[in-house]
Amino acid sequence: MSRGRHSLPEPPRSPLPLVLVGLVLVVAAVAAVWLVDDSWVVEVGVTGVVVVLALTFASSVRSSHQITSALWHEAIERRHEVGDIQHELTQLRAQHVELLLELRSLRVELTAASEETARSIQAATDQGAVMHELLAPRQPVADPVYPGSGAVTLTEADFVSGDVA
Secondary structure (H helix, E strand, C coil), X not given: CCCCCCCCCCCCCCCHHHHXXXXXXXXXXXXXXXXXXXXXXXXXXXXXXXXXXXXXXXXXXXXXXXXXXXXXXXXXXXXXXXXXXXXXXXXXXXXXXXXHHHHHHHHHHHHHXXXXXXXXXXXXXXXXXXXXHHHCXXXXXXXXXXXXXXXXXCCHHHHCCCCCC
């Protein structure tokens, strides 16, 4: 079966076939020693050594199977954690995009508000200048003094032509 890059690893296989092969080899070795050699001490010694080696082999197979199973389960847990993290990352990216769009709309609103404020300030400044001009104290215009008499009111004498008649 083709396994893709993102597929789950195969679970560890049972060590039973390997143990059976080892057991068959041990039985064959013990049988060979008992059939070939007639010395009882050699047969018992070799059988003991073969049995010790077989037990060591079985223990090694079992511990390596346990380690392999633990590593496989840890790999599966990590795979699930990575999937959860990727899901959270996707959600955060979507929130990031939403926040950027909201920030953009707030920037547009702020620009429009600042332009409106600038126009209001300009209008208030112009209106303030007009009001200042209207309310500024004015110097009264002096009444004209007529040079003929020095009087400030007009009389008939002020309209005399200067001809003596």
